[in-house]
Structures are given as structure tokens and as C-alpha cells.
Amino acid sequence: MANNILTHQMIAREAAKMLEEHAPFIANINKGRQEEFGKDVQGYKKGDTVAIKIPTSGKVHDGAVFAGGNAGDDVLEQSVNLKLDTQKHVALQFGAKEKLLDITDFKERILRPQMQTLSSVVEADLIARGVVGVPNTVTMSLSGTNPSNALALSRAKMNQFLVPSGDRSAILTSTANVALSGEVSRMYNPTRTSDKAYLDGYVNSAFGMDLYEHQSIATHTKGTADTITVSAASQTGNVITMTAGTSGTLVKGDVITIAGVNAVHPLTGQDTGVLQQFVVTETVTVDTGTAVKIYPEIKPTAPAKSVTASPASGAVVTLVDTTGAQNLAFHKDAFTAAFAPLPVLASCEGYTARLPSGISVRVMTFGDGNNDIERTRIDVLYGFQVVRGLHAVRIKETS
Known part of the structure; x- marks a missing residue:
């Protein structure tokens, strides 16, 4: 892959972008506050623990005495310790023909299908982890006359627990999206375009949330x-x-x-x-x-x-x-994830790309001298934690 057309850097950067584009849950949760990642971009491995910054919630005190006679509230962001416990990758075998492709052909013919698969698996893992930490639940009747009422109830639940009005999203199954489609003219706001409309599965915005049709919704029994x-x-x-x-x-x-x-x-x-x-x-x-x-x-x-x-x-x-599919409405800071930059190992060629949003992807190639081929792996290393389970709502489907 060491040629003037296709480089590890180009592949890694495109892979990181695709991972986020095909992963609306990852794209809409807190993951961009790993300050220490900027200090050591090559030193992380599975099992490491990192501190993730999370914005604090406000607190109101009674009376004229400052903070009720106590010290003022810390305005600095809180830190949550998060273990980098999961590493996943896709494995590619390159030949001379693939190495001569330009980046456009490579992206569409080889890279995108692989990154769609990787992002789908990672998304399913994180969504399943997130759902089991959320207590508030509402029900969506798929055959009822007003399925969007579940979105209204989710909004009300989040408002009840003082969830900030911005950065709210909802991921929905295809069946839920179909049930909602008959109410499009009433519930959607056609004058607003989300800055996340580029993400795969984006439907529109309603009830103060960006809505996404998603194929990796968790189920629960x-x-x-x-x-x-x-x-x-x-x-x-x-x-x-x-x-x-x-x-x-x-x-x-x-x-x-x-x-x-x-x-x-x-x-x-x-x-x-x-x-x-x-x-x-x-x-x-x-x-x-x-x-x-x-x-x-x-x-x-x-x-x-x-x-x-x-x-x-x-x-x-x-x-x-x-029991059943667990659609999920959530605020960005209900969950946090860390995608750590993996090092390129000795004797291998590669590059680790890190997006401003916090996504890190490593592309690494190593040779197989016995069989005269090169193998390339695309890896992500991450950890996840539910931070504020009350800032999300599960939407359970009923027929």
C-alpha cells in the first residue's frame, strides 16, 4: 500500500469518517472530551482506563447566603473513569490490483462495505449497553392511531428530569418509523434542517429530537x-x-x-x-x-x-x-464513549486517524512472507459508560 495513490493515512481518515457516518448513536453521544488522548496518541491498549470529562448539572441554593454557607459548586467538568474494554476490527487481504485503486474506487468498492459492517457491530454493542442503564420507559403502539405520542411522552419524561433541550436524539426501528410515517405532516418541522442530516438513517426532527431509523436497536426480555x-x-x-x-x-x-x-x-x-x-x-x-x-x-x-x-x-x-424492541430517546450526555488511538506495531506499516469528534481508527498492514501476501486490519478500541440514565428514555414497541 506504500504508493502515491493509496496511503494508510488516506484510508484511516476515510474509515474514521465512515464509522461516524454509519453510526448515529456514536455520533450523538459524548465522546470528545478525552484530553489525555492529545498528549499520548500512541500509548493505549485494551484494559487501559481513561478519564472522560462530563458537563456538570446546575444546582440552586436557598436564601441570601452564598451557597447556603457552603463552598460554591465546582464549575469544572466532572470526570468519569472509563475502561477501554473492547477492541474490534475488520480484516482485509490486499493484492496488487487493490493497491492500485484510487481512493474514490477504494472507498466505495472495498472500504465502505467493511466500515458499514464494523460500525453496525460497534453500534449494536453500545446501544445494548446503554439501554440496560436507562430506567424511564414509555410505550409506542405500532398499530394505534397516534404512535408519535410515544415521542411526546419521551420528551415530557426528559423535561421532567430537566434534560437540556439541545442535543437530543432518538433511534427507532424500521417498524417504528413506518408506524410514524403516517403522521409526517403533523409531527415534522420542515423548516429545520439538522446539522446531523448527513448521518446514515436520519429521518427528520420532531419533538425536539433528531430522529434516526436504525437497524441495530437492542431488544430486551x-x-x-x-x-x-x-x-x-x-x-x-x-x-x-x-x-x-x-x-x-x-x-x-x-x-x-x-x-x-x-x-x-x-x-x-x-x-x-x-x-x-x-x-x-x-x-x-x-x-x-x-x-x-x-x-x-x-x-x-x-x-x-x-x-x-x-x-x-x-x-x-x-x-x-x-420485553421487545427498545427504541431510545436520549441526550448527548446521558452516555459517554471513548475511542482511543491504537499504536501502529513495530515492523508494520500504518496510520491512526483521529477526528475532532473523538473517533479514532487505526489502519495497519503486515506481510505474510510465507504466502507472499499483505494483510490489513482496521481497528477501533473503545469503552462506554452510562453517565446519566435519567437523561434518556426507552420506547418499547407494542403491536
Whole structure:
């Protein structure tokens, strides 16, 4: 590949662009704040941990005394430690004929199909990880007269938890998009063009969100535990002891509500009159007195009050039916991902491209002297984390 037409640098840059173009979920989540990547662009490997900058949320204090007599709130961005735990690549075998192609032919005939496949696999992985960290859920009736109501409910849920109005997106299955198509004239705003319209699957903008048709939407199958109750009164935090009348599982990503535990306004702590939805964060078999990990945590007192009250002993726990496709509406900072620049190994030729958006792709070629061929791999190394699960909403489809 060392020729005047096709270089590793050209391929890597085009590959990085294509990865983002074919990956609307990746393109619309936080991933561009890895400051240390600019200091060491060749030193990352699977298993490394990086600190990712996340914008802070505002906080309101009472009275005339500055910060209620405390130190002022830190206006610097918060950091989230994120492990680079996943490496994926596509493997190409080049011959002399392919090496003589110009960049346009190479992009369309060879590179784009490979990057579509890679981006689809990476997207599916990240979406599946994101969905299981989101507690708030609404339902879209595909056969109903008003399927777009699910988007309106998602918008209302995000507003309820003070999600910033900008940088909102939604990824939808093809069946959901078809169900919505009959309402195009009413729900879409034809005067607005998103700056993300170049992304694959972009449909339009509605309800304050950029909408994308997506083929890698996650699915979920809820657990089997039944007749669940809270085992003891006055429990707080993110681990609650529960008992099931019929022993069974609560699966990571299951959504539950607890009788008497309502959601509150994030700043004022006022009762919204609606049960708080919680997501199970670790799969467990529930029988008698089983510890169940949940998000958000149960905190019935200020500061950072999250619910109206702790659950009573024997309070009924309802397992929400989330089985099926999990369309997702989300704000950019609900999730964060880091795409780290991989080094080109010794004795190999290659180049690592990094886009301003945070996407990094390595292209690396090595020879096989025994068979007189060259092999090229295109790699991504990344990590992912749910940062603010309440800043996203799952949209479950029903027929």
C-alpha cells in the first residue's frame, strides 16, 4: 500500500469518517472530551482506563447566603473513569490490483462495505449497553392511531428530569418509523434542517429530537420473578432487599416500580405524582430477602432527593413489561464513549486517524512472507459508560 495513490493515512481518515457516518448513536453521544488522548496518541491498549470529562448539572441554593454557607459548586467538568474494554476490527487481504485503486474506487468498492459492517457491530454493542442503564420507559403502539405520542411522552419524561433541550436524539426501528410515517405532516418541522442530516438513517426532527431509523436497536426480555415485595421498611440507596412469591430472575435492564415511591422534581424535590421507574443494574435470582441493585438510588431526603419516600415493608414491586424492541430517546450526555488511538506495531506499516469528534481508527498492514501476501486490519478500541440514565428514555414497541 506504500504508493502515491493509496496511503494508510488516506484510508484511516476515510474509515474514521465512515464509522461516524454509519453510526448515529456514536455520533450523538459524548465522546470528545478525552484530553489525555492529545498528549499520548500512541500509548493505549485494551484494559487501559481513561478519564472522560462530563458537563456538570446546575444546582440552586436557598436564601441570601452564598451557597447556603457552603463552598460554591465546582464549575469544572466532572470526570468519569472509563475502561477501554473492547477492541474490534475488520480484516482485509490486499493484492496488487487493490493497491492500485484510487481512493474514490477504494472507498466505495472495498472500504465502505467493511466500515458499514464494523460500525453496525460497534453500534449494536453500545446501544445494548446503554439501554440496560436507562430506567424511564414509555410505550409506542405500532398499530394505534397516534404512535408519535410515544415521542411526546419521551420528551415530557426528559423535561421532567430537566434534560437540556439541545442535543437530543432518538433511534427507532424500521417498524417504528413506518408506524410514524403516517403522521409526517403533523409531527415534522420542515423548516429545520439538522446539522446531523448527513448521518446514515436520519429521518427528520420532531419533538425536539433528531430522529434516526436504525437497524441495530437492542431488544430486551424481562425476568421471570413474580409477586415481588420489599422485604423491610426504611431502605435507602441503590441496593434494596426484596422477596418473590414465585422465585425467578430480575434481569439487568428490567424496569420496576415500587408502591408508594414517587418521582420528584430534581431541584425542588416536589412530588410529581408518578411512580419512579427504576432499572435493575445486575441480574439476580429473587427468592427470600434478595439484594437487588437498582438505579436511581432511593434517597427520600435533601440534598439530592430522588424520591418521595422509602418503600414500606411489603410494598408491592411491579415488573414493567419491557420485553421487545427498545427504541431510545436520549441526550448527548446521558452516555459517554471513548475511542482511543491504537499504536501502529513495530515492523508494520500504518496510520491512526483521529477526528475532532473523538473517533479514532487505526489502519495497519503486515506481510505474510510465507504466502507472499499483505494483510490489513482496521481497528477501533473503545469503552462506554452510562453517565446519566435519567437523561434518556426507552420506547418499547407494542403491536
